[in-house]
Amino acid sequence: MQQQGKISFPTTTCVKNTALDPSSVEQSITFYDTKVARKTLFFDCLRYIFHGALNEELRTVILLLAIRLLNMPVGCKMALNSLGFLSMLLAPITQQLANRSRWNNMQISALYFALMGLAFFCAAFSSSWITFFIFITLAHMCDKQQIPMMIGTYGDNYIKNNRGLRVGLALACMPIGGILFSQIVGCFLEKGQENFTYILLSASILALCCAGCFLKIPAQKIAIELPPPLWDNFKFIAKDRLFASFLLFYSFIAIANQMTLPLRMEYLANHRHTLGISGATIVAIFAIIQPLASTLSSPLWGKLYDHVNLITMRQCVTACFLVGLPLFFATDNLSMIYLASILLGIGRSGGVIFWSLWVGEIAPKEKVTEYMSANAAIMGLRDALAPIIGYFLLTYTGPLVVGIIAFVLLALSMLGFESIYRHPSYTQRMIKIKK
Numbered sequence: 001m002q003q004q005g006k007i008s009f010p011t012t013t014c015v016k017n018t019a020l021d022p023s024s025v026e027q028s029i030t031f032y033d034t035k036v037a038r039k040t041l042f043f044d045c046l047r048y049i050f051h052g053a054l055n056e057e058l059r060t061v062i063l064l065l066a067i068r069l070l071n072m073p074v075g076c077k078m079a080l081n082s083l084g085f086l087s088m089l090l091a092p093i094t095q096q097l098a099n100r101s102r103w104n105n106m107q108i109s110a111l112y113f114a115l116m117g118l119a120f121f122c123a124a125f126s127s128s129w130i131t132f133f134i135f136i137t138l139a140h141m142c143d144k145q146q147i148p149m150m151i152g153t154y155g156d157n158y159i160k161n162n163r164g165l166r167v168g169l170a171l172a173c174m175p176i177g178g179i180l181f182s183q184i185v186g187c188f189l190e191k192g193q194e195n196f197t198y199i200l201l202s203a204s205i206l207a208l209c210c211a212g213c214f215l216k217i218p219a220q221k222i223a224i225e226l227p228p229p230l231w232d233n234f235k236f237i238a239k240d241r242l243f244a245s246f247l248l249f250y251s252f253i254a255i256a257n258q259m260t261l262p263l264r265m266e267y268l269a270n271h272r273h274t275l276g277i278s279g280a281t282i283v284a285i286f287a288i289i290q291p292l293a294s295t296l297s298s299p300l301w302g303k304l305y306d307h308v309n310l311i312t313m314r315q316c317v318t319a320c321f322l323v324g325l326p327l328f329f330a331t332d333n334l335s336m337i338y339l340a341s342i343l344l345g346i347g348r349s350g351g352v353i354f355w356s357l358w359v360g361e362i363a364p365k366e367k368v369t370e371y372m373s374a375n376a377a378i379m380g381l382r383d384a385l386a387p388i389i390g391y392f393l394l395t396y397t398g399p400l401v402v403g404i405i406a407f408v409l410l411a412l413s414m415l416g417f418e419s420i421y422r423h424p425s426y427t428q429r430m431i432k433i434k435k
Contacts, residue, residue: 036218037166040157044150044170047213050206052177054116057203058084058143061185062136065196070129080133084140088380092233094145095373104221105149105369110214116142117207124200139207144380148372153219155360155368161306168302168353175291181206182287233370234377242362242420242429243371249416251382253318253351256406256413258383259390260325267329267399268337277334285341293345301350309430310361311421315414317354320347322410329403355379362429 062080066072098108116139123135158166188199237244268282305313324343327336363371393402420426 036157037159040153040217041166041170043213043216044166045173047210047217048170048173049177049180050209050213052174052179053181053206054143054177054203054210055174056178056181056185057120057199057206058136058140060182061199061203065199066129066132070132072129072133076129076133080136080140082384083137084144085380085384087141088144088147088383089377091145091148091376091380092370092373093231095148095233095369096231098149099369102221104219105152106214106217106219109146109149110211112142112146113207113211113214117204117211120200120204120207124197124204144376147379148369148376151356151360151372152369153217154357155365156220157218164305164353164357165299165302167356168298168300168305168349171302171349171352171356172295172298175295179287179291233373236363236367236371236374237378240371242425243374245416245420246358246362247375247378249413249420250355251378252409252413252416253321254379254382255386255389256325256409257321257348257351258386259393260329260402260406261387261390263390263394263399263402264328266394277337281334285337289338289341290345290348293342294349297346298349298353301346301353304350305353305357309421310358311417311426313350314354314358314417317347317350318410318414318417320344320350322407322414325406325410326403329399 066076066080098105101108103111119135119139119142123132123139126132126135154163154167184202185199237247265282265286268277268285301313301317304316308316320343324340324347328340328344331337331340359372359375360368390402393405
């Protein structure tokens with residue numbers, strides 16, 4: 001049975017009946033491209049600054065606290081990040097639950113970050129590593145469940161010819177937040193590691209700031225009168241061959257990148273005496289050079305996204321990794337390592353922009369969020385498994401072999417996307433979506 005639904009708009013969205021008046025249509029488009037788009041961009045940029053700081057907290061500070069202060073078991077330390085990624089397998093189900101509520105996607109996103117703030121607050125006063133682990137895992141899960149929510153809002157609030165640029169400008173703010181927060185955390189830890197309570201409380205405030213920003217972003221609500229089963233979003237992977245092909249070849253890229261992400265630090269740290277790289281230089285590579293390259297290149301990637309077809313954008317991003325990853329592991333020249341790090345930072349920003357928008361290019365407009373939730377589920381599975389694969393390969397082969405395998409996966413993905421580009425079904429889908 002075909003689903004029937006109606007669209008309701010929150011008070012922050014202006015809707016005009018322009019069906020019969022061409023001048024009214026033009027005025028409506030102008031309004032749409034100014035007030036709504038500018039408000040979305042402003043609060044999305046602000047949200048990414050806070051979110052960038054939160055990512056730094058979840059990625060590094062939490063692990064540092066678990067190691068040095070709480071003596072958390074090794075298995076639990078490994079599970080902190082993995083459980084967050086694995087929770088993304090629930091994204092299609094939580095998205096269906098969100099569709100059944102009266103709240104729009106931005107209100108649901110605000111709820112996730114409010115829960116994250118509460119989790120950080122409780123973790124700050126944890127008396128044992130067990131309660132700390134539970135609350136931080138909850139924070140990771142809330143962070144991941146929000147991921148599919150934004151893509152529909154981008155499609156509604158930004159017009160096609162500058163959507164990539166606006167998303168790129170917002171994403172450029174994310175590393176800025178991480179760099180600033182890492183400096184503040186460093187000052188706290190220099191005064192004494194017992195200040196971890198204040199660090200977690202600051203993370204709680206950052207999460208609440210993110211929630212406030214989400215509430216300010218204009219959003220629509222599609223109310224479904226006949227909701228499908230909770231697991232319905234998974235069917236798009238099986239039934240939509242073009243979508244499944246994108247997921248397959250994208251997974252090659254993601255695995256190549258994610259399985260080498262922790263190994264880059266491992267490689268430089270364990271071989272620094274051979275390579276002559278100091279600890280301060282290693283920190284600079286990962287905390288300054290790559291984030292700076294990512295920040296500066298994000299608007300350029302966004303502009304490119306607006307002017308080329310989807311697969312051309314994907315191939316340009318993959319080319320950065322295709323050169324950067326093998327170069328990073330194959331060279332012992334510091335200048336070449338810097339160059340590889342810059343390429344990887346540039347590729348990362350382009351990859352984030354592509355990942356944030358590509359589903360909206362091939363999915364039916366009314367199903368974009370549902371498609372994105374299925375995409376998030378696959379992302380969670382591969383991002384949880386990729387580091388395990390990377391460490392296994394590093395243990396039994398070596399860094400050079402890991403770099404070669406990553407190169408092969410990236411080359412296969414480029415060939416796969418080229419075959420998609422030449423297939424008639426891709427051209428037909430692009431024409432249909434544009435209509």
